[in-house]
Amino acid sequence: MTTATSRTGSGNGTGTDPGPAGEASGRALAVREFERLARARLDPAHYDYFAGGAGDEVTLRANEAAFGRLALLPRVLRGAAGPDLGVTLLGRRAATPVLVAPTAFHRLAHPDGERATARAAAAAGTIMIVSMAATVAVEDVAAAAPDAELWFQLYAQSDAAFTEAVVRRAEAAGCSALVVTADSPARGRRERELRRGFTDLPDGLRCENLRDGGRVRPIEMWPGLSWEHLAFLRRITALPIVLKGVLHPDDARRALGHGVAALLVSNHGGRQLDSVPATIDALPEIAAAVDGAVPVLLDGGIRRGTDVLKALALGADAVAVGRPVIWGLAADGERGVARVLGLLRDEVEQALTLCGCASVRDLDPGMVRRTC
Numbered sequence: 383m384t385t386a387t388s389r390t391g392s393g394n395g396t397g398t399d400p401g402p403a404g405e406a407s408g409r410a411l412a413v414r415e416f417e418r419l420a421r422a423r424l425d426p427a428h429y430d431y432f433a434g435g436a437g438d439e440v441t442l443r444a445n446e447a448a449f450g451r452l453a454l455l456p457r458v459l460r461g462a463a464g465p466d467l468g469v470t471l472l473g474r475r476a477a478t479p480v481l482v483a484p485t486a487f488h489r490l491a492h493p494d495g496e497r498a499t500a501r502a503a504a505a506a507g508t509i510m511i512v513s514m515a516a517t518v519a520v521e522d523v524a525a526a527a528p529d530a531e532l533w534f535q536l537y538a539q540s541d542a543a544f545t546e547a548v549v550r551r552a553e554a555a556g557c558s559a560l561v562v563t564a565d566s567p568a569r570g571r572r573e574r575e576l577r578r579g580f581t582d583l584p585d586g587l588r589c590e591n592l593r594d595g596g597r598v599r600p601i602e603m604w605p606g607l608s609w610e611h612l613a614f615l616r617r618i619t620a621l622p623i624v625l626k627g628v629l630h631p632d633d634a635r636r637a638l639g640h641g642v643a644a645l646l647v648s649n650h651g652g653r654q655l656d657s658v659p660a661t662i663d664a665l666p667e668i669a670a671a672v673d674g675a676v677p678v679l680l681d682g683g684i685r686r687g688t689d690v691l692k693a694l695a696l697g698a699d700a701v702a703v704g705r706p707v708i709w710g711l712a713a714d715g716e717r718g719v720a721r722v723l724g725l726l727r728d729e730v731e732q733a734l735t736l737c738g739c740a741s742v743r744d745l746d747p748g749m750v751r752r753t754c
């Protein structure tokens with residue numbers, strides 16, 4: 383158990399005085415600046431937990447680098463005024479195509495943790511996918527942000543009764559979809575964590591969704607998870623199921639046969655199997671396999687509005703951001719997350735305008751070129 387404590391407990395609170403960190407985050411002009419602000423405030427072991435990837439971090443780097451190899455080809459003279467950024471996903475409207483990906487342990491980044499993230503997501507009019515490994519219970523996240531549209535991310539556990547109990551909690555808290563993570567039959571080997579000896583949460587922080595009576599269960603990354611368990615989840619809940627962590631087009635096709643409501647193309651931010659492709663490179667084949675049958679989402683490496691446009695043009699219906707939200711949270715709590723989501727929103731709006739698009743639906747694969 384690591385005894386390192388976060389240095390984020392002071393100076394980046396949620397009061398009215400932004401303080402030095404608040405001022406710096408208010409001045410930040412780009413998502414990547416938030417990573418620098420967050421790094422300066424976080425315990426180094428915690429920064430490395432959030433930032434790191436598996437193995438040589440080839441996939442971690444590839445996620446961002448692959449966007450850099452794609453160019454946008456704008457259209458001109460379309461008279462497209464005031465782009466509409468809204469998207470409809472699983473029957474719900476989101477004001478922007480940028481969702482909050484599920485990430486664990488938000489209270490390591492800021493004392494308000496997932497409560498702050500949910501409030502910022504609600505203010506941005508977007509969907510927050512609450513991690514099963516959240517450090518605030520899903521009921522308390524929902525209570526902190528009654529207007530937030532929440533989806534719940536599930537690591538199905540080998541104990542079916544416990545898995546079902548967690549699903550019931552998510553339903554009762556008002557979550558409107560279940561995001562089942564499929565890329566984690568084991569935990570990726572993350573050498574930054576091993577070097578830092580980061581093996582557990584500091585005293586006082588727990589995975590609150592894993593409470594079971596008087597104890598908190600350890601989270602299980604379960605190699606036994608199979609398509610049959612997806613069928614089990616469909617039997618026990620009416621919530622739409624989003625399958626997260628799909629990279630192979632055959633799996634995408636198979637998921638359609640299992641009644642998934644949406645797919646999330648993800649490599650877990652490069653934290654699971656290293657050397658898998660960048661998600662933006664995997665997207666076109668998956669989009670072709672799905673062929674519009676269900677919405678396709680993507681996460682991994684999105685740092686700019688132009689990255690969002692490239693993903694939407696190549697077949698995603700929406701994207702999600704993981705680390706950018708953590709950096710905003712660590713830098714300045716709810717305000718920092720709001721600023722990160724706001725910057726991305728404004729960048730998407732400007733890029734759509736500059737591409738001659740009246741809405742995200744005007745993007746198509748012909749507007750993206752590979753440059754090398």
Ligand SMILES: Cc1cc2nc3c(=O)[nH]c(=O)nc-3n(C[C@H](O)[C@H](O)[C@H](O)COP(=O)(O)O)c2cc1C
Pocket residue numbers: 431432433445483484485486513514515535563626648649650651652653681682683684702703704705706
């Ligand atoms: C610190 C951290 C914790 C994460 N925790 C979870 C998790 O609990 N469940 C999950 O399905 N994915 C988790 N992920 C993966 C994210 O949902 C997402 O796939 C990834 O962060 C996207 O890449 P990005 O960080 O480049 O945006 C985590 C990622 C990070 C960086």
Ligand SMILES: CC(C)CC(=O)C(=O)O
Pocket residue numbers: 486515601650653
């Ligand atoms: C607690 C972990 C299992 C959360 C996770 O998915 C991650 O760190 O990538």
